[in-house]
């Protein structure tokens with residue numbers, strides 16, 4: 001069904017206002033830091049992995065609490081078995097800086113575009129909804145440090161299990177179209193995006209990330225105002241966020257308020273110093289390796305997961321066992337997903353379900369019949385459309401970035 005832009009605007013406008021109102025109440029209660037109320041606990045499968053399951057963050061359902069202030073919330077893994085898109089109220093949350101607005105009036109909000117442009121702009125939500133073509137893209141948003149808790153030796157940083165990722169249908173406008181409206185100078189080289197969050201001390205650098213001009217203008221990078229057909233939840237960047245398909249989520253700037261076109265490579269902390277990876281295949285080094293060349297983190301790599309089997313599950317011998325999961329290709333689509341029921345000796349190809357585009361999760365499934373009683377190690381490996389396969393052995397680097405080794409579950413067959 002096709003909606004006209006003005007209908008969309010009326011619909012969204014109502015949602016935007018309703019949301020702002022709801023968050024206004026949160027603001028009035030003075031809850032800049034939402035106190036965590038724990039209902040249940042959960043054990044993540046690594047040392048010191050006990051966490052609380054909380055339900056009282058605004059617009060969020062049950063989430064794994066990693067940190068209260070600023071919020072770090074992980075998606076409980078069973079959510080990924082329920083559908084190819086991750087619901088907004090279960091989508092993970094990650095912020096670096098503690099001052100996050102709890103109220104944004106969409107009538108007053110402006111997105112500023114300035115720097116090396118012919119005509120600086122201050123766009124309202126109305127302008128963005130009416131004056132630019134609306135585009136949609138399904139894409140995985142994954143934190144660089146997703147699965148960091150599994151690193152051996154362990155590294156500092158949020159000890160995420162595998163739930164610092166999610167897949168959504170993003171709706172918004174092309175960054176390219178907005179840049180074209182402002183008219184980019186021939187001297188421009190990079191585009192820097194800033195969110196509305198800030199640190200306690202004025203000296204703390206604001207959260208900003210830069211893309212090369214060519215990347216920013218590739219027609220895929222998007223300024224999103226919708227996530228799965230709804231305005232973005234506040235904690236996922238209401239009212240606007242950058243969507244950088246195929247790239248790690250650190251570039252997906254939330255509460256995007258300012259776009260600056262630069263004529264020099266960006267030297268701000270978040271682009272030039274944070275989020276660097278070893279310039280080696282898979283960002284893989286040994287813990288003692290020295291003098292490694294570092295580069296900014298960039299494209300994602302393929303991953304796949306079982307979603308309906310828990311480690312240690314008991315299953316019956318010689319019965320059809322439906323195994324299913326999700327995969328994504330990273331910066332390109334999934335070519336195939338291979339499953340092994342014998343710890344990697346023989347592999348079978350799983351059936352891929354509907355394709356929602358190359359940056360989306362892809363669901364897969366396979367029916368297995370495990371003939372013999374005893375322990376079985378099931379493994380899953382994705383290969384993407386560039387021919388890149390998940391490695392058998394986990395990578396390591398000091399920041400705990402880009403883990404994508406083959407996943408396995410152990411089953412007890414009787």
Ligand SMILES: Nc1nc2c(c(=O)[nH]1)N[C@H]1C(S)=C(S)[C@@H](COP(=O)(O)O)O[C@H]1N2
Nearest residue numbers: 092093094095096143195236249252253254
């Ligand atoms: N403004 C702003 N945007 C941000 C961040 C931030 O701290 N501030 N963190 C980034 C990082 S590191 C991640 S992993 C993603 C998390 O997106 P989510 O909270 O919507 O899941 O947001 C990115 N965008």
Ligand SMILES: [Mo]
Nearest residue numbers: 094143144250
């Ligand atoms: Mo991240």
